[in-house]
Amino acid sequence: MGKAAALCGGGTRGLVSLLSAVPCLACHELPAMSADPGGRGGGGPAGGPPAAPPGSDTYKGWLFKWTNYLKGYQRRWFVLSNGLLSYYRTQAEMAHTCRGTINLSTAHIDTEDSCNIVLSNGGRTYHLKANSEVERQRWVTALELAKAKAIRMRNNQSDDSGDEEPASQSDKSELHGPLKTLSSKLEDLSTCNELIAKHGAALQRSLSELENLRLPADSGEKIKAVNERATLFRITSNAMINACRDFLDLAESHSRKWQRLLQHEREQRIRLEETIEQLAKQHNSLERACRGAPGLASGTATGSVQSAKGEASDEDEETEYFDAMEDAPAFITVTADPKGNHSFCDSNQSSYNESTGKDLLPRKRRRTRIPDKPNYSLNLWSIMKNCIGKELSKIPMPVNFNEPLSMLQRLTEDLEYHELLDKAVKCESSTEQMCFVAAFSVSSYSTTVHRTAKPFNPLLGETFELDRLEELGFRSLCEQVSHHPPAAAHHVYSRRGWTLWQEITIASKFRGKYLSIMPLGAIHLEFHSSGNHYVWRKVTSTVHNIIVGKLWIDQSGEIEIVNHKSKDKCQLKFTPYSYFSRDVPRKVTGVVSDADGKAHYVMSGTWDEKMECSKIIHSSHGSTSTEGKQKTVYQTLSPKVLWRKAGWL
Structure with a gap:
């Protein structure tokens, strides 16, 4: 040029x-x-x-x-x-x-x-x-x-992909x-x-x-x-x-x-809109105050002005918004006495009368139980017919399928029966301690039998903390560390002698009639005094009757708990539900063995009710099964209940 x-x-x-x-x-x-x-x-x-x-x-x-x-x-x-x-x-x-x-x-x-x-x-x-x-x-x-x-x-x-401007679309086109x-x-x-x-x-x-x-x-x-x-x-x-x-x-x-x-000009317009909105709220407060005490014009005006100033200052510091309700009481009630004393109170809060010493309005009553989940009819096939074979994180689920809590809080619920670990700390034998750890691993599924809803996906970096050091002796912190694929990190410290941590990554597949959820992370548990370090993984959870029928959940697969210090092992088998099986539904069985492979305890029970352990006093080889494997017959003492679901009789 x-x-x-x-x-x-x-x-x-x-x-x-x-x-x-x-x-x-x-x-x-x-x-x-x-x-x-x-x-x-x-x-x-x-x-x-x-x-x-x-x-x-x-x-x-x-x-x-x-x-x-x-x-x-x-x-x-x-x-x-x-x-x-x-x-x-x-x-x-x-x-x-x-x-x-x-x-x-x-x-x-x-x-x-x-x-x-x-x-x-x-x-x-x-x-x-x-x-x-x-x-x-x-x-x-x-x-x-x-x-x-x-x-x-x-x-x-x-260049435009990284720019975020607060201006509207019309302003952008007008300028650029x-x-x-x-x-x-x-x-x-x-x-x-x-x-x-x-x-x-x-x-x-x-x-x-x-x-x-x-x-x-x-x-x-x-x-x-x-x-x-x-x-x-x-x-x-x-x-x-x-x-x-x-x-x-x-x-x-x-x-x-x-x-x-x-x-x-745009900034001036925004400031002007905010000022007009503030004035409109003050004007609305004045009108409501005047309607509350029409006979005391002077007192009402003074009180209203004070109320308006107070509301304006509160809105500058922190503003709260509420959904409008039909037939709601007046937002501001102005009461005046001959001495010119005015009291402003929210109709939803209690008002105290100094002369009588009694409440004019009843105090709030907190609920004692969570309301039932609303039952809305949904055509699930129209929503999920194109999602067969996809992962759960890629399926657009209706909000009715969600529980009103986060996945991080759902993971923290694994600690509901933490007293099993407190008892395991006091065990002198590593195999006996393994029984309590196995019962604890099964207890985390006790609340899933009737909970067919899905928790909400946490945001990246979202945390959930449960601090029960004073009452129960442990503190839990769970954080979402990855968004796609979703992954969470969980760490629990107990002053009673144990530490638990886990990383959970979920893989899921929708197969049409059922939904399979496979946790991929490992759970670690370490006892401070003995140094025993246990590691295990969760089993597969399956949600049945996705399209037609009543939803129900089943747990199936095997859990291998390994003590990396003493090399003790526990093999737990979650038997899948079968309509033609004579076994107890939701059955869990297992054997606790030492590093040499010798069996010491037999675990039995169900993952929704209880777990028992029986000490083995003699073992012998039995008949050959249909699969060609030789069965082992254990002679045990009377079973001992390690865990029982709360509220179950």
């Missing part, structure tokens, strides 16, 4: 007459190429190609595309729009079939000879041929402009729309200038080569005249680009000033 400014000399006003005399080879608005049934390529009548409508970014026409060695170049209809070059066999195919598309924002444009164009984008390459050099030049100009615009749009989108349009037009002109400079230089090189050839004298004069015209055209185009850039700089400076003024 600096060279162009030097060539044009003292400015652009003296070139106005030249602009009308120089023919335009590459204008800003692209010409629209129409169909050519004669096979001569894209073009219009003899006077030139028809001009595109204002603001048109589409370029169409016929080109020859290399297909293969057998067919060679084949005639195809090409459409350039929004930075994409697509081609079809005929114009009629544009409505239903596209043979191929190439993105120009990352494409490389090259010219092989006077009529050929090569487009390459990654592993895709188009070899195109035009009917003439002029037609090839029109396509190259259109492709270069479309490529520059596509790159600019991609950069703008990446014209400026972006002007910038786009100027960049188009800059691209045209680069193309003109490149092609002008090539033209001058060709003319210089022609001058060096041995040609007749009249031919040399004509070539020299053409060279001078080309130089004059290049100077004129550079001057035009400089003038447009000056215009855009002026528009940008004024746009910034307008933006500051508009931002100031």
Whole structure:
């Protein structure tokens, strides 16, 4: 641009007459190429190609595309729009079939000879041929402009993705729309200038080569005249680009000033709206106060003004909003006595009478039980028919499916029977301690038998703390550490001699009739005095009758609890429910063995009621099962109840 400014000399006003005399080879608005049934390529009548409508970014026409060695170049209809070059066999195919598309924002444009164009984008390459050099030049100009615009749009989108402005959509368009349009037009002109400079230089090189050839004298004069015209055209185009850039700089400076003024006006409007809203609330309070004591005008006015001032100051510090209710009592009640004493009280709170020492209004009564869940009928199949095979975190569940608590609080409920761990601390034998740990691992499922609702997904970084150090001796902290996939970290410290921590990541699949939830994290438990470190994982939870019938939950799978210090193990098996089975529903069985594999205790019970342990005094091999495994028969003492669900008889 600096060279162009030097060539044009003292400015652009003296070139106005030249602009009308120089023919335009590459204008800003692209010409629209129409169909050519004669096979001569894209073009219009003899006077030139028809001009595109204002603001048109589409370029169409016929080109020859290399297909293969057998067919060679084949005639195809090409459409350039929004930075994409697509081609079809005929114009009629544009409505239903596209043979191929190439993105120009990352494409490389090259010219092989006077009529050929090569487009390459990654592993895709188009070899195109035009009917003439002029037609090839029109396509190259259109492709270069479309490529520059596509790159600019991609950069703008990446810049806008990180910007968060408080202004509304209309304000954004009002402020940035014209400026972006002007910038786009100027960049188009800059691209045209680069193309003109490149092609002008090539033209001058060709003319210089022609001058060096041995040609007749009249031919040399004509070539020299053409060279001078080309130089004059290049100077004129550079001057035009400089003038447009000056215009855009002026528009940008004024746009910034307008933006500051508009931002100031917007802030003034917001402050004015807040002031009017505050005045309206004060006026509403005054009206209610006047209706409360119509006979005492002076006292009411004084009290109302005080109330209004007090409300205004409270709203400046902290504002509380409540849902409106029908047939609600008055928001403010003003009572006045002959001495001019006024008392303002909320109708929902109690009022105390000093003379009688009694409450005028009853105090609040807190609820003793949680209300029943409302039963709304839902067509679940219409919601979940397209979710088969997806994970639970990807399924849009209705809010009726949720419990009014977070998943972090649901994880903390595993500590409901923490007294099992307090008892395990006092055990001298590691195998006996393993029995209490196994009972604790089963007790975490006791509340799931009738709870078919899903907890709410926590926000990333959300925490839930349960501090019961004074009453129960432990403190729990749970935090959501990942959003996708959802993962939570849980840590519990007990001053009674144990520490528990776990990381929970849930994988789930919807199978149509049932929903499977697979916890993937591990649970760690360590006792301070003995140093025993236990690790285990949760079993799979299955929600049945998702579509038809009453929802019910079943736990199935195996839990292996390992003591990493003594190498003791406990194998717990959660038997899945079967309509044809004679076993007790929700049955859990297991065996506690030491590091040598010798069994010491047998665990039995159900995951929703109780767990018992029986000490083994003798073991023997029994008959062979249908699966080919040899059964082991244990002779035990009478069972001892380790855990029983609260409220179960």
